[in-house]
Amino acid sequence: MKRHLAGLAGGTALALALTGCGKGSSSDSGGSDGKTIRFVAAKYDDDTQAYWTALIKDFEKANPGYRVNLEVVDWEQMDSKVKTYVQTKQEPDVLNYNKFSDFARDGLVYKAQDVVSPKVLADFLPLFRQKAQYKGAQYGLPFISSARLFFYNKDIFAKAGIARPPSTWAEVEADAKKIKQAGYIGLGLPLGPEEAQAEFQIWAMNNGGGWTDASGKWAIDQQANVDTLSYLRKLTKEKVTQPNPEATNRKDVFNQFAQGKIGMLNGAVFMRKGFIDPVDAKLNYGVAALPSKDGSTHKTLGVQDYLVAFKKSDGSNKAGVKKFLDFFYQKENAAKFVSTEGFLSVTESAGAVLSSDSKNAAYYKPFVDALSSAEFAPADDPAWAAVDGAVKQRIGTGVAGGDPAKVLGEIQKTAQKGD
Amino acid sequence: MAVHDVTASATGAEHPAPVAPAPSPPRRRRRTWRALEPLLWLGPATLLILTMVVWPIIEMIRTSLTKVSSTGLSEGFAGLGNYTDLFAEGDLPGVLLRTVVWVVGVVTVTILVSLGLAQLLNASFPGRRLVRWAMIVPWASSVLMTALIWRWMLNNFYGVVNRLLMDIGVLDAPVNWLAHPGQALVAMMGVAVFVSLPFTSFVLLAGVQSIPGEVYEAARVDGAGPVRAYLSITLPLLRPSLVVAAIINVINVFNSFPIIWAMTRGGPGFSTDTTTTYLYKLAFDNQSVGESAAMAVVNFGLVLAVVLVYLRVVRRQEDSA
Numbered sequence: 001m002k003r004h005l006a007g008l009a010g011g012t013a014l015a016l017a018l019t020g021c022g023k024g025s026s027s028d029s030g031g032s033d034g035k036t037i038r039f040v041a042a043k044y045d046d047d048t049q050a051y052w053t054a055l056i057k058d059f060e061k062a063n064p065g066y067r068v069n070l071e072v073v074d075w076e077q078m079d080s081k082v083k084t085y086v087q088t089k090q091e092p093d094v095l096n097y098n099k100f101s102d103f104a105r106d107g108l109v110y111k112a113q114d115v116v117s118p119k120v121l122a123d124f125l126p127l128f129r130q131k132a133q134y135k136g137a138q139y140g141l142p143f144i145s146s147a148r149l150f151f152y153n154k155d156i157f158a159k160a161g162i163a164r165p166p167s168t169w170a171e172v173e174a175d176a177k178k179i180k181q182a183g184y185i186g187l188g189l190p191l192g193p194e195e196a197q198a199e200f201q202i203w204a205m206n207n208g209g210g211w212t213d214a215s216g217k218w219a220i221d222q223q224a225n226v227d228t229l230s231y232l233r234k235l236t237k238e239k240v241t242q243p244n245p246e247a248t249n250r251k252d253v254f255n256q257f258a259q260g261k262i263g264m265l266n267g268a269v270f271m272r273k274g275f276i277d278p279v280d281a282k283l284n285y286g287v288a289a290l291p292s293k294d295g296s297t298h299k300t301l302g303v304q305d306y307l308v309a310f311k312k313s314d315g316s317n318k319a320g321v322k323k324f325l326d327f328f329y330q331k332e333n334a335a336k337f338v339s340t341e342g343f344l345s346v347t348e349s350a351g352a353v354l355s356s357d358s359k360n361a362a363y364y365k366p367f368v369d370a371l372s373s374a375e376f377a378p379a380d381d382p383a384w385a386a387v388d389g390a391v392k393q394r395i396g397t398g399v400a401g402g403d404p405a406k407v408l409g410e411i412q413k414t415a416q417k418g419d
Numbered sequence: 420m421a422v423h424d425v426t427a428s429a430t431g432a433e434h435p436a437p438v439a440p441a442p443s444p445p446r447r448r449r450r451t452w453r454a455l456e457p458l459l460w461l462g463p464a465t466l467l468i469l470t471m472v473v474w475p476i477i478e479m480i481r482t483s484l485t486k487v488s489s490t491g492l493s494e495g496f497a498g499l500g501n502y503t504d505l506f507a508e509g510d511l512p513g514v515l516l517r518t519v520v521w522v523v524g525v526v527t528v529t530i531l532v533s534l535g536l537a538q539l540l541n542a543s544f545p546g547r548r549l550v551r552w553a554m555i556v557p558w559a560s561s562v563l564m565t566a567l568i569w570r571w572m573l574n575n576f577y578g579v580v581n582r583l584l585m586d587i588g589v590l591d592a593p594v595n596w597l598a599h600p601g602q603a604l605v606a607m608m609g610v611a612v613f614v615s616l617p618f619t620s621f622v623l624l625a626g627v628q629s630i631p632g633e634v635y636e637a638a639r640v641d642g643a644g645p646v647r648a649y650l651s652i653t654l655p656l657l658r659p660s661l662v663v664a665a666i667i668n669v670i671n672v673f674n675s676f677p678i679i680w681a682m683t684r685g686g687p688g689f690s691t692d693t694t695t696t697y698l699y700k701l702a703f704d705n706q707s708v709g710e711s712a713a714m715a716v717v718n719f720g721l722v723l724a725v726v727l728v729y730l731r732v733v734r735r736q737e738d739s740a
Contacts, residue, residue, distance in 0.1 A: 105488075243595045244599075383489075389705050
């Protein structure tokens, strides 16, 4: 049975290699001449591959002699692929990923200033630039960002007799009960392993909780978080969520929302492009601030992905990588990626290009506005990778069989082990 | 019985050596060459085993004694730190217990069902060839696909199992089968049995076919009924096939990863993990490769122990038989 898995991995790698190499970039990933760049990109959706293939074609045309070998990897396989590459010393030159700090700690990646021009460096929005630092130096290159807001189905709200989206947790609970009465799922609550860490952080930070305390130490088992998990557990036990939040992944509830079966949930900026439009573009939904416990402040969750450039022992890849990254961060190219995938821009120039597109700007505006009060996952802490994994596995059990305080205590233990 | 033969011939071979006369120098050189000659034949195979089997095991043990950073870089000798970390994990006892349930359950059911199937496939009936071909299907299709299809069928939003049970009135509301550890484990064990059946049935079928018909005729003459014939003739003569089928299945099921991974990822939490999926999670979710290697070493030891104990038990039965 192991052999099946190995076969699968091999087959996928082969398929990726076959599809990944566009015209003129089919040679092996040598790169010793400094003119061949190996780029591992994350797959956001079916348009990702086409975008990069086209961009690389333009890049190779504009820079004769340079070549980019592209490999597009599904997010589900990303962690294991990256780990394998690093362990076997086969790091790509450029990697598109959601973590960077442990590479920086181990001295594997270039500082940002070494691989992009000062103009690009200055173009990053300060909020994201700051989150791309490790020990005071910027290593990550902000790539895309996403923000979360509260999505609700206006038709379902009308049927349940609810006038406006909830602002406090008490209202969320009351509204969810009304929606359930009306025959729908009240609240979509994905605490399955796919993105449980984001879902939990949304609720926790709107109760004054979070992953760390004011001094930056891990404080996952703090009282505010225990209260948060207990509240989510209460909603689960009252059966106003979809059944078994601990085993439900984000894409399942996003799909159910798009099909008009769920009344409300914490949605992401890419919901419209990735989930709602493909299923039912006419869905009558609204977007509101994330509810908080007391209803006074409403924080949003910001998420950003990065590009990082790995060092090669002789530094021969630096010039080529810089050429390629500068090419990507040209405003039209960066803007096109963001609009292709339905995310938010991390650079000022690309953001300006996007907001001039009036048709889409109205949808994105509340997300962009919310970013100013956004909190991020502590991706700049090297221990975050382990905490992230532990949260994904464990947090859901806090609304099912497990005791919230104990579940959070276990995660806290994992976090401290990483320090 | 075979064991006694081997030991007898081995002691026999040792005897002539001391009484052999001392050889003259050229003959001695030729003799040393001759003594090395088997190496020529054994060498390649030994080398293959050393590089493909022994070396990875040594690497695994070495990794389990190394401190590995979250990016996968070695940070030096860790002593037994990874093992103490592993045994301090609160989930480990549950994972070990579940592994036992998983292996014993799947292998037992597989072998019992396969015994029946082997008998069925051995009987002659019209369309037997077709049935034999059909038996191969679960074997020929990818384990991962089989597991994924079952996950979809058991899904609470759009799964066909819920649809069916609701249509015929068994259920009022859909059940999220894979979200409840007990049900999920049963479902996954069902899939594991399903994919293990073809191999096991064919091994046992080969065993059944190797039993000569005369034995049954003799038994019938002596007045044995079908049940008696099965218990006193078929089962004892099937023992070699059963041993092979059981050991290979134990190792296979012990290390089975795709079924659990595709259906529940060992979740919710760690409530449907076996040691194999648990060690994957340690490496890729908890980012501790060293601890994961320690789990792999423990896993390896467990498989080895189970197989050795099993062989011992079987041999003792054979001796007493």
